[in-house]
Amino acid sequence: MSFNYVEILKLVIPEAIVVITALAVLAFNFVAKGSAERISAALSCLGCVLAIIWISIAPKHGNLLDGMLVVDPLTQFMKQVLLGLTSFTAIISIQTRFTQHIGEYFALLLLASAGMMFLVSSENLLMIFVSLELISLSLYVMVAFKKECVQSAEAALKYFLFGGMSAAFTLFGLSLIYGLSGEINLSAIAAKLNGQTADPLFLVALVMTLIGFGFKIAAVPFHLWAPDAYQGAPTPTASFIAAGSKVASFFILAKILLLGFSGAEGSGAWRNFSSGWIPVIATMAALSMVLGNLAAISQSSVKRLLAYSAIAHGGYALVAITANHPNAVGSLLYYVITYAVTVLGAFAVVAVVEHNAGGDQLSDFAGLSQRAPLLSACMMVFMLSLAGIPPLSGFFGKFYVFADALRYGARDLGLLWLVILAIGTSAISLYYYLQVLKQVYVAKSSATGPLDIAMPVQAAIVILALAVVILGCLPNLLVGKLLALIELGLL
Amino acid sequence: MLTWTIYISFIGAAAIALLPSSRPQMARILALLAAAAGLALGLLGMVQHAPGEDISTLTKLDWIPNLGISFYFAADGISLVLVLLTGIAAVCGILFSWNIEHRAKEFFAFYLALIGGVYGVFLSFDLFLLFVFYEIAIIPKYFLIAIWGSTNREYGAMKLALYSFIGSAMVLVGLIATYVVAGANTFDLLELAKFPFPETFQYWAFPLVFVGFAILAGLWPFHTWAPTGHVAAPTAASMLLAGVVMKLGAYGALRVAMTLFPLGLDAWRNVIAVLAVIGIVYGALVALVQKDFKFVIGYSSVSHMGFVLLGMMTLSQIGLSGAVLQMFSHGIIASLLFAVVGRMVYDRAHTRELSALEGMRLSKALPFAAVTFVIGSVASMGLPGFSGFIAELQVIVGAWQTFPLLAIFAGVGIVIGIAYSLRVLMKSFFGEPAEAGSNLSSSGNKTGDAGDSIPPITIPEKIGAAILIGTTVAVGLYPRLLLDVIMPSLNSPLMQPLWKGGQP
Numbered sequence: 001m002s003f004n005y006v007e008i009l010k011l012v013i014p015e016a017i018v019v020i021t022a023l024a025v026l027a028f029n030f031v032a033k034g035s036a037e038r039i040s041a042a043l044s045c046l047g048c049v050l051a052i053i054w055i056s057i058a059p060k061h062g063n064l065l066d067g068m069l070v071v072d073p074l075t076q077f078m079k080q081v082l083l084g085l086t087s088f089t090a091i092i093s094i095q096t097r098f099t100q101h102i103g104e105y106f107a108l109l110l111l112a113s114a115g116m117m118f119l120v121s122s123e124n125l126l127m128i129f130v131s132l133e134l135i136s137l138s139l140y141v142m143v144a145f146k147k148e149c150v151q152s153a154e155a156a157l158k159y160f161l162f163g164g165m166s167a168a169f170t171l172f173g174l175s176l177i178y179g180l181s182g183e184i185n186l187s188a189i190a191a192k193l194n195g196q197t198a199d200p201l202f203l204v205a206l207v208m209t210l211i212g213f214g215f216k217i218a219a220v221p222f223h224l225w226a227p228d229a230y231q232g233a234p235t236p237t238a239s240f241i242a243a244g245s246k247v248a249s250f251f252i253l254a255k256i257l258l259l260g261f262s263g264a265e266g267s268g269a270w271r272n273f274s275s276g277w278i279p280v281i282a283t284m285a286a287l288s289m290v291l292g293n294l295a296a297i298s299q300s301s302v303k304r305l306l307a308y309s310a311i312a313h314g315g316y317a318l319v320a321i322t323a324n325h326p327n328a329v330g331s332l333l334y335y336v337i338t339y340a341v342t343v344l345g346a347f348a349v350v351a352v353v354e355h356n357a358g359g360d361q362l363s364d365f366a367g368l369s370q371r372a373p374l375l376s377a378c379m380m381v382f383m384l385s386l387a388g389i390p391p392l393s394g395f396f397g398k399f400y401v402f403a404d405a406l407r408y409g410a411r412d413l414g415l416l417w418l419v420i421l422a423i424g425t426s427a428i429s430l431y432y433y434l435q436v437l438k439q440v441y442v443a444k445s446s447a448t449g450p451l452d453i454a455m456p457v458q459a460a461i462v463i464l465a466l467a468v469v470i471l472g473c474l475p476n477l478l479v480g481k482l483l484a485l486i487e488l489g490l491l
Numbered sequence: 492m493l494t495w496t497i498y499i500s501f502i503g504a505a506a507i508a509l510l511p512s513s514r515p516q517m518a519r520i521l522a523l524l525a526a527a528a529g530l531a532l533g534l535l536g537m538v539q540h541a542p543g544e545d546i547s548t549l550t551k552l553d554w555i556p557n558l559g560i561s562f563y564f565a566a567d568g569i570s571l572v573l574v575l576l577t578g579i580a581a582v583c584g585i586l587f588s589w590n591i592e593h594r595a596k597e598f599f600a601f602y603l604a605l606i607g608g609v610y611g612v613f614l615s616f617d618l619f620l621l622f623v624f625y626e627i628a629i630i631p632k633y634f635l636i637a638i639w640g641s642t643n644r645e646y647g648a649m650k651l652a653l654y655s656f657i658g659s660a661m662v663l664v665g666l667i668a669t670y671v672v673a674g675a676n677t678f679d680l681l682e683l684a685k686f687p688f689p690e691t692f693q694y695w696a697f698p699l700v701f702v703g704f705a706i707l708a709g710l711w712p713f714h715t716w717a718p719t720g721h722v723a724a725p726t727a728a729s730m731l732l733a734g735v736v737m738k739l740g741a742y743g744a745l746r747v748a749m750t751l752f753p754l755g756l757d758a759w760r761n762v763i764a765v766l767a768v769i770g771i772v773y774g775a776l777v778a779l780v781q782k783d784f785k786f787v788i789g790y791s792s793v794s795h796m797g798f799v800l801l802g803m804m805t806l807s808q809i810g811l812s813g814a815v816l817q818m819f820s821h822g823i824i825a826s827l828l829f830a831v832v833g834r835m836v837y838d839r840a841h842t843r844e845l846s847a848l849e850g851m852r853l854s855k856a857l858p859f860a861a862v863t864f865v866i867g868s869v870a871s872m873g874l875p876g877f878s879g880f881i882a883e884l885q886v887i888v889g890a891w892q893t894f895p896l897l898a899i900f901a902g903v904g905i906v907i908g909i910a911y912s913l914r915v916l917m918k919s920f921f922g923e924p925a926e927a928g929s930n931l932s933s934s935g936n937k938t939g940d941a942g943d944s945i946p947p948i949t950i951p952e953k954i955g956a957a958i959l960i961g962t963t964v965a966v967g968l969y970p971r972l973l974l975d976v977i978m979p980s981l982n983s984p985l986m987q988p989l990w991k992g993g994q995p
Binding site for chain 2: 426476
């Protein structure tokens with residue numbers, strides 16, 4: 001096999017821009033004196049924006065090296081989304097003073113997002129694993145960044161141990177698949193495996209792979225690291241795990257299952273289970289929705305609450321995968337992208353409150369509406385969107401996902417049990433989101449006076465809130481685009 | 492034009508939210524203007540509605556074409572009547588909350604957002620759109636009660652929000668399933684009503700959607716949010732809750748569950764009729780023994796809403812038109828009663844305990860409130876000349892043809908209604924101080940010379956009361972005002988499945 005390095009370089013220019021920016025941020029921090037958060041964040045954003053612009057003005061297409069690098073409109077769009085999420089994460093990082101070594105933090109952030117970009121544009125087991133590791137290793141360090149804080153170290157260790165184990169599972173599963181099929185390209189695997197899906201070895205491989213990804217997306221019962229990691233990590237890191245990392249992981253999970261394991265889906269219809277990946281995913285979804293929502297009710301730390309809510313939302317997103325249809329992937333992506341935008345905003349508000357009140361307990365939010373009306377209004381948008389109140393994007397995400405699960409999932413409303421469970425648990429979830437809003441709007445605060453909010457952070461939060469509203473009122477903007485891209489690319 | 496009721500309310504809410512909080516008076520006036528504009532448009536729509544016309548389309552625009560969702564607003568007689576009710580209740584609610592000083596701007600912003608959602612539900616003929624507005628209405632209710640409420644407000648508010656949300660979750664399941672089963676890629680109610688859904692599907696979809704909506708209509712045994720919510724809410728919010736929001740539930744049950752699933756309705760009709768009558772009798776009995784003035788009205792709402800549900804289950808022209816009329820009538824009367832209790836009495840006496848009110852001789856101190864409450868109670872009892880009479884009469888006549896036994900129990904409910912109305916009337920306004928000489932020692936209440944310390948009834952309150960009383964009397968004396976609008980819409984294409992019992 002012969003290939004052209006220049007060709008590869010041309011295709012990975014966006015990734016290269018991000019990596020070079022990471023190095024530039026590091027270099028800048030060697031020479032900079034004093035606090036350099038703002039400039040580092042600005043540099044990071046600049047890098048991301050340059051990469052976004054590059055993607056949109058120089059659209060490239062190609063499939064190199066047996067699916068190691070697949071550049072098509074859909075993956076390019078996903079990269080733009082991820083870059084956007086990264087730049088917002090960078091902006092909300094400027095106010096949280098958790099470290100002296102801010103340059104390294106931003107460099108790791110950019111490296112993680114480079115990993116995500118590689119992840120979404122690969123259809124090759126090896127490349128998928130390597131990109132996953134690049135993301136994970138960066139995130140472990142980012143979680144541990146609050147060095148003076150014990151919880152941060154504990155969270156990082158927990159995250160690292162679980163993550164390492166999940167990587168081992170993934171690798172084991174992937175190697176079995178390679179052993180069975182002799183291929184590492186997803187479509188080739190599906191072609192080779194076709195017809196021997198009842199092979200016990202294949203089922204072991206399937207379950208191992210799903211366990212690995214279950215850790216990654218914090219689906220029950222592989223979620224144990226999530227609450228501690230979210231709570232202990234610096235807030236911007238937590239938001240990045242919840243937003244960027246989730247989008248990338250769900251995208252690649254859907255790709256592996258729909259492309260690589262097509263023909264091995266089985267069925268998750270009520271009283272009609274048959275072995276394959278759908279019943280596994282459906283079970284994980286059901287458990288995540290129930291446990292995530294119930295556990296969130298009793299949390300007093302907002303970051304922990306958001307962690308359990310993230311587990312629950314992971315469950316809703318998995319419902320879209322059980323539909324096993326390209327159009328449902330469109331709904332899945334709409335769901336995870338809008339979720340990422342929403343949760344990023346919510347964490348940004350938490351970061352501001354933490355900065356001012358010193359904690360993320362529910363009581364630290366008391367009376368926020370009197371001190372920062374705009375911020376509170378944005379928080380209301382984020383919380384209600386997470387709860388799934390129309391016309392915000394969270395509602396449409398759920399609606400698309402549930403409708404697709406019923407439409408494409410199985411014949412005769414076979415997945416109705418899953419949809420009923422999902423809608424029922426989402427009704428429960430309103431309770432704890434309202435608990436947050438109750439503190440913000442109803443409770444009286446002991447402190448008065450306006451909050452200290454940096455201008456860029458405030459602007460970022462308002463933009464995110466507007467995005468949640470606009471993507472909700474006009475969901476076709478995003479869904480239409482995603483469906484069109486999927487028709488061009490995937491499957 | 493009628494769709495502007497929705498837009499004006501939301502624009503008003505946004506405008507008020509953007510006002511500086513130092514200008515409460517401006518917020519009040521803006522809110523009143525927005526609500527009055529809504530009322531005027533509602534009246535105009537009523538006048539313009541050609542006699543005999545069934546459904547008039549207002550707006551139809553694509554919203555989410557790949558799911559077949561559109562901005563389809565239309566109005567038939569039922570929606571027109573309820574839009575008018577919403578307008579009246581909204582204006583009066585603002586008049587009765589003129590004295591709110593605490594975070595006034597936010598209060599009126601949430602209030603108008605709630606009104607906008609309610610208008611939206613009544614005018615949507617796209618199932619999805621209807622659901623969106625139905626859910627939009629949940630959140631402002633929570634904040635109105637939790638921030639400005641009284642007794643147990645956080646509990647009442649959360650209970651109300653969760654009941655509503657669970658109800659709407661049931662509706663959502665039914666809605667998605669309906670969409671998928673119909674497979675026509677549309678949410679247009681008129682289109683969906685034509686689709687013959689499979690019988691087995693209707694058997695479970697009907698109770699799911701019907702109860703999902705009827706939770707908000709106070710269907711026994713899912714009514715428990717209503718008394719606590721009404722009691723906890725600030726006056727204007729209780730007026731809207733009892734006056735309009737409970738009708739959202741009944742309206743949704745009629746418009747969606749009954750028209751889409753006639754076979755399911757047929758199977759479950761008796762069960763729901765029995766539940767409705769239990770609600771009538773139970774609500775009345777519980778109201779009879781309450782110690783808190785506002786709880787009496789709260790439970791009476793459950794009882795009166797039972798008539799609406801019973802009327803719907805009769806499936807006869809007279810019963811259904813009675814049900815719609817009862818929605819309107821109860822909306823007006825309950826608003827009036829809550830206004831008296833919450834604003835005229837509680838804001839002045841600072842207690843709603845009937846035993847405490849008994850010693851205050853409020854009829855002397857607040858003659859206007861006393862007269863208003865007498866009129867309200869009499870209307871609520873269902874005396875001829877008021878709207879409640881004609882509505883409940885129609886329901887019972889309709890029920891007599893289909894469920895004679897239940898009609899008798901409903902009649903018993905009316906009798907108990909007279910008993911609790913008279914009891915509360917005597918205790919609240921016309922009580923005699925226990926021992927005439929020992930006023931000062933009686934638990935520190937400023938009795939006896941209450942007239943000096945109790946501020947008089949203000950002008951906005953008088954206007955509000957006059958509007959409400961005028962409406963109930965006008966409809967009571969000349970019910971054809973509304974019936975002429977309601978009747979044609981009962982024969983519209985949308986309602987055809989009901990009369991045909993699901994046979995195409």
